[in-house]
Protein backbone atom coordinates (compact mmCIF):
# COMPACT_ATOMS: atom_id res chain seq x y z
CA UNK A 722 0.00 0.00 0.00
CA UNK A 723 1.14 3.52 -0.77
CA UNK A 724 1.19 5.81 2.30
CA UNK A 725 -0.94 8.96 2.22
CA UNK A 726 1.46 11.91 1.95
CA UNK A 727 0.28 15.45 2.70
CA UNK A 728 2.65 18.31 1.94
CA UNK A 729 2.21 22.02 2.50
CA UNK A 730 3.65 24.44 -0.06
CA UNK A 731 3.98 27.86 1.54
CA UNK A 732 5.09 29.45 -1.76
CA UNK A 733 6.30 33.06 -1.19
CA UNK A 734 4.85 33.41 2.30
CA UNK A 735 5.99 33.37 5.91
CA UNK A 736 8.41 35.20 8.16
CA UNK A 737 10.55 34.23 11.13
CA UNK A 738 7.79 34.93 13.66
CA UNK A 739 4.88 33.33 11.78
CA UNK A 740 6.95 30.25 10.84
CA UNK A 741 7.67 29.58 14.50
CA UNK A 742 4.01 29.91 15.42
CA UNK A 743 3.07 27.58 12.53
CA UNK A 744 5.53 24.78 13.28
CA UNK A 745 4.78 24.85 17.01
CA UNK A 746 1.00 24.75 16.38
CA UNK A 747 1.26 21.90 13.87
CA UNK A 748 3.61 19.92 16.13
CA UNK A 749 1.31 20.39 19.12
CA UNK A 750 -1.67 19.27 17.05
CA UNK A 751 0.17 16.26 15.65
CA UNK A 752 1.52 15.19 19.03
CA UNK A 753 -2.08 14.54 20.11
CA UNK A 754 -2.14 11.69 17.60
CA UNK A 755 -2.41 11.32 13.85
CA UNK A 756 -3.83 8.63 11.54
CA UNK A 757 -1.23 5.83 11.34
CA UNK A 758 1.07 5.34 8.38
CA UNK A 759 0.81 8.83 6.87
CA UNK A 760 3.65 11.17 5.96
CA UNK A 761 3.62 14.96 6.26
CA UNK A 762 5.93 17.76 5.21
CA UNK A 763 6.08 21.50 4.76
CA UNK A 764 7.95 23.14 1.89
CA UNK A 765 9.28 26.47 3.16
CA UNK A 766 11.09 29.26 1.25
CA UNK A 767 14.89 28.76 1.06
CA UNK A 768 15.85 31.38 3.70
CA UNK A 769 13.64 29.70 6.32
CA UNK A 770 14.70 26.08 5.77
CA UNK A 771 17.28 26.15 8.54
CA UNK A 772 14.86 27.74 11.01
CA UNK A 773 12.09 25.26 10.13
CA UNK A 774 14.54 22.34 10.31
CA UNK A 775 15.46 23.31 13.89
CA UNK A 776 11.83 23.77 14.89
CA UNK A 777 10.71 20.48 13.34
CA UNK A 778 13.61 18.63 15.00
CA UNK A 779 12.53 20.04 18.38
CA UNK A 780 9.17 18.36 18.12
CA UNK A 781 10.76 15.06 16.96
CA UNK A 782 7.80 13.56 15.14
CA UNK A 783 9.30 11.10 12.64
CA UNK A 784 6.39 11.57 10.23
CA UNK A 785 6.77 15.37 9.92
CA UNK A 786 9.53 16.43 7.52
CA UNK A 787 10.86 19.49 5.75
CA UNK A 788 10.90 20.25 2.04
CA UNK A 789 11.99 22.97 -0.39
CA UNK A 790 10.09 24.50 -3.29
CA UNK A 791 12.78 24.25 -5.99
CA UNK A 792 16.32 23.02 -6.56
CA UNK A 793 19.09 23.68 -9.06
CA UNK A 794 19.72 21.26 -11.92
CA UNK A 795 23.43 21.69 -11.06
CA UNK A 796 25.49 20.43 -8.15
CA UNK A 797 27.87 23.40 -7.89
CA UNK A 798 29.59 26.05 -9.95
CA UNK A 799 28.93 29.45 -11.51
CA UNK A 800 25.13 29.51 -11.19
CA UNK A 801 24.30 32.72 -9.34
CA UNK A 802 21.18 32.49 -7.24
CA UNK A 803 20.82 28.71 -7.49
CA UNK A 804 20.49 26.30 -4.54
CA UNK A 805 21.82 22.75 -4.90
CA UNK A 806 20.25 19.52 -3.68
CA UNK A 807 23.35 18.97 -1.54
CA UNK A 808 22.64 22.26 0.24
CA UNK A 809 19.01 21.24 0.75
CA UNK A 810 20.19 17.94 2.21
CA UNK A 811 22.42 19.77 4.69
CA UNK A 812 19.44 21.89 5.73
CA UNK A 813 17.38 18.81 6.55
CA UNK A 814 15.15 18.60 3.47
CA UNK A 815 13.53 15.25 2.75
CA UNK A 816 11.45 16.56 -0.17
CA UNK A 817 11.71 19.14 -2.93
CA UNK A 818 9.02 20.36 -5.32
CA UNK A 819 10.16 20.45 -8.95
CA UNK A 820 8.31 21.80 -11.96
CA UNK A 821 5.53 23.59 -10.12
CA UNK A 822 3.27 25.27 -12.72
CA UNK A 823 4.21 28.66 -11.29
CA UNK A 824 7.85 27.93 -12.16
CA UNK A 825 6.95 26.42 -15.53
CA UNK A 826 4.97 29.58 -16.38
CA UNK A 827 6.99 32.35 -14.77
CA UNK A 828 10.48 30.88 -15.15
CA UNK A 829 9.95 28.97 -18.40
CA UNK A 830 10.99 25.65 -16.90
CA UNK A 831 10.89 22.77 -19.37
CA UNK A 832 10.18 19.09 -18.78
CA UNK A 833 13.87 18.37 -19.52
CA UNK A 834 15.06 20.84 -16.86
CA UNK A 835 12.54 19.49 -14.35
CA UNK A 836 13.81 15.94 -14.88
CA UNK A 837 17.41 17.17 -14.34
CA UNK A 838 16.32 18.79 -11.08
CA UNK A 839 14.62 15.57 -9.99
CA UNK A 840 17.85 13.64 -10.70
CA UNK A 841 19.84 16.06 -8.54
CA UNK A 842 17.40 15.54 -5.67
CA UNK A 843 17.45 11.75 -6.04
CA UNK A 844 21.27 11.75 -5.99
CA UNK A 845 21.08 13.32 -2.52
CA UNK A 846 18.37 10.98 -1.25
CA UNK A 847 15.76 13.75 -1.40
CA UNK A 848 12.31 12.81 -2.74
CA UNK A 849 11.37 15.03 -5.69
CA UNK A 850 7.72 15.99 -5.99
CA UNK A 851 7.31 16.32 -9.77
CA UNK A 852 4.40 18.59 -10.65
CA UNK A 853 2.30 18.15 -13.77
CA UNK A 854 -1.04 19.58 -14.86
CA UNK A 855 -2.98 21.20 -17.67
CA UNK A 856 -4.31 24.75 -18.12
CA UNK A 857 -7.99 25.65 -18.37
CA UNK A 858 -7.66 26.11 -22.15
CA UNK A 859 -6.04 22.71 -22.54
CA UNK A 860 -8.85 21.03 -20.58
CA UNK A 861 -11.57 23.00 -22.36
CA UNK A 862 -10.22 21.81 -25.69
CA UNK A 863 -10.17 18.20 -24.48
CA UNK A 864 -6.37 17.92 -24.48
CA UNK A 865 -5.78 17.47 -20.73
CA UNK A 866 -4.70 13.84 -20.85
CA UNK A 867 -2.45 14.45 -23.87
CA UNK A 868 -0.75 17.40 -22.12
CA UNK A 869 -0.14 15.53 -18.87
CA UNK A 870 1.01 12.42 -20.77
CA UNK A 871 3.59 14.59 -22.53
CA UNK A 872 4.88 15.91 -19.21
CA UNK A 873 5.06 12.43 -17.68
CA UNK A 874 6.67 10.91 -20.80
CA UNK A 875 9.72 13.16 -20.44
CA UNK A 876 10.12 12.22 -16.78
CA UNK A 877 9.88 8.51 -17.66
CA UNK A 878 12.46 8.84 -20.43
CA UNK A 879 15.02 10.56 -18.18
CA UNK A 880 14.32 9.09 -14.75
CA UNK A 881 13.36 5.53 -15.79
CA UNK A 882 12.98 3.26 -12.76
CA UNK A 883 14.25 5.98 -10.41
CA UNK A 884 10.68 7.28 -10.72
CA UNK A 885 9.82 4.70 -8.06
CA UNK A 886 11.55 7.03 -5.55
CA UNK A 887 9.66 10.14 -6.67
CA UNK A 888 6.26 11.59 -5.91
CA UNK A 889 4.13 13.02 -8.69
CA UNK A 890 1.74 15.90 -7.98
CA UNK A 891 -1.16 16.41 -10.37
CA UNK A 892 -2.00 20.10 -10.08
CA UNK A 893 -4.45 21.34 -12.71
CA UNK A 894 -3.52 24.98 -13.26
CA UNK A 895 -7.16 26.07 -13.30
CA UNK A 896 -7.57 24.73 -9.75
CA UNK A 897 -4.50 26.39 -8.21
CA UNK A 898 -5.38 29.25 -5.90
CA UNK A 899 -8.76 29.67 -7.60
CA UNK A 900 -11.02 27.87 -5.14
CA UNK A 901 -12.11 25.69 -8.12
CA UNK A 902 -11.09 22.27 -6.85
CA UNK A 903 -11.16 19.41 -9.35
CA UNK A 904 -13.98 17.10 -8.35
CA UNK A 905 -12.72 13.93 -6.70
CA UNK A 906 -13.73 11.98 -9.83
CA UNK A 907 -11.99 14.38 -12.25
CA UNK A 908 -8.83 14.16 -10.16
CA UNK A 909 -9.10 10.37 -9.81
CA UNK A 910 -9.48 10.00 -13.58
CA UNK A 911 -6.24 11.88 -14.24
CA UNK A 912 -4.39 10.08 -11.46
CA UNK A 913 -5.54 6.78 -13.00
CA UNK A 914 -4.38 7.92 -16.44
CA UNK A 915 -0.95 8.80 -15.01
CA UNK A 916 -0.67 5.45 -13.24
CA UNK A 917 -1.65 3.55 -16.41
CA UNK A 918 0.97 5.50 -18.36
CA UNK A 919 3.62 4.59 -15.76
CA UNK A 920 2.49 0.96 -15.98
CA UNK A 921 3.21 1.02 -19.73
CA UNK A 922 6.81 1.60 -18.66
CA UNK A 923 6.93 -0.60 -15.55
CA UNK A 924 4.06 -1.99 -13.50
CA UNK A 925 6.12 -2.12 -10.34
CA UNK A 926 7.06 1.56 -10.61
CA UNK A 927 3.42 2.44 -11.33
CA UNK A 928 2.16 0.67 -8.24
CA UNK A 929 4.80 2.30 -6.00
CA UNK A 930 4.69 5.94 -7.09
CA UNK A 931 2.60 8.19 -4.87
CA UNK A 932 0.46 10.60 -6.91
CA UNK A 933 -0.64 13.65 -4.91
CA UNK A 934 -3.44 16.01 -5.90
CA UNK A 935 -2.96 19.79 -5.62
CA UNK A 936 -5.31 22.67 -6.35
CA UNK A 937 -7.64 24.32 -3.83
CA UNK A 938 -7.52 21.42 -1.35
CA UNK A 939 -9.31 22.52 1.82
CA UNK A 940 -10.39 20.78 5.04
CA UNK A 941 -13.90 20.32 3.62
CA UNK A 942 -12.91 18.60 0.35
CA UNK A 943 -9.84 16.63 1.47
CA UNK A 944 -11.72 13.57 2.77
CA UNK A 945 -13.42 12.91 -0.55
CA UNK A 946 -10.23 13.46 -2.58
CA UNK A 947 -8.04 11.27 -0.35
CA UNK A 948 -10.62 8.45 -0.46
CA UNK A 949 -10.01 7.96 -4.20
CA UNK A 950 -7.98 4.83 -5.03
CA UNK A 951 -5.27 6.59 -7.07
CA UNK A 952 -5.02 9.77 -4.97
CA UNK A 953 -2.19 9.21 -2.51
CA UNK A 954 -2.31 12.55 -0.70
CA UNK A 955 -2.19 16.25 -1.41
CA UNK A 956 0.05 19.21 -2.14
CA UNK A 957 -1.57 22.07 -0.29
CA UNK A 958 -1.01 25.75 -1.11
CA UNK A 959 -3.23 28.42 0.44
CA UNK A 960 -4.80 26.21 3.09
CA UNK A 961 -1.36 25.13 4.36
CA UNK A 962 -0.64 28.67 5.57
CA UNK A 963 -3.12 28.30 8.41
CA UNK A 964 -1.80 25.64 10.83
CA UNK A 965 -5.28 24.59 11.94
CA UNK A 966 -6.48 24.14 8.34
CA UNK A 967 -3.30 22.23 7.48
CA UNK A 968 -3.82 19.97 10.52
CA UNK A 969 -7.45 19.39 9.55
CA UNK A 970 -6.36 18.33 6.04
CA UNK A 971 -3.65 16.07 7.51
CA UNK A 972 -6.31 14.40 9.66
CA UNK A 973 -8.87 14.11 6.84
Ligand SMILES: O=C(CO)COP(=O)(O)O
Pocket residue numbers: 730821892896897898899900935936937938956957958959960
Ligand atom coordinates in the same frame (compact mmCIF):
# COMPACT_ATOMS: atom_id res chain seq x y z
O1 LIG B 1 -0.08 25.10 -6.03
C1 LIG B 1 -0.54 24.45 -5.11
C2 LIG B 1 0.32 23.62 -4.26
O2 LIG B 1 1.58 23.44 -4.82
C3 LIG B 1 -1.97 24.51 -4.78
O3 LIG B 1 -2.26 25.78 -4.31
P1 LIG B 1 -3.69 26.07 -3.64
O4 LIG B 1 -3.92 24.98 -2.62
O5 LIG B 1 -3.55 27.42 -3.03
O6 LIG B 1 -4.71 26.01 -4.74
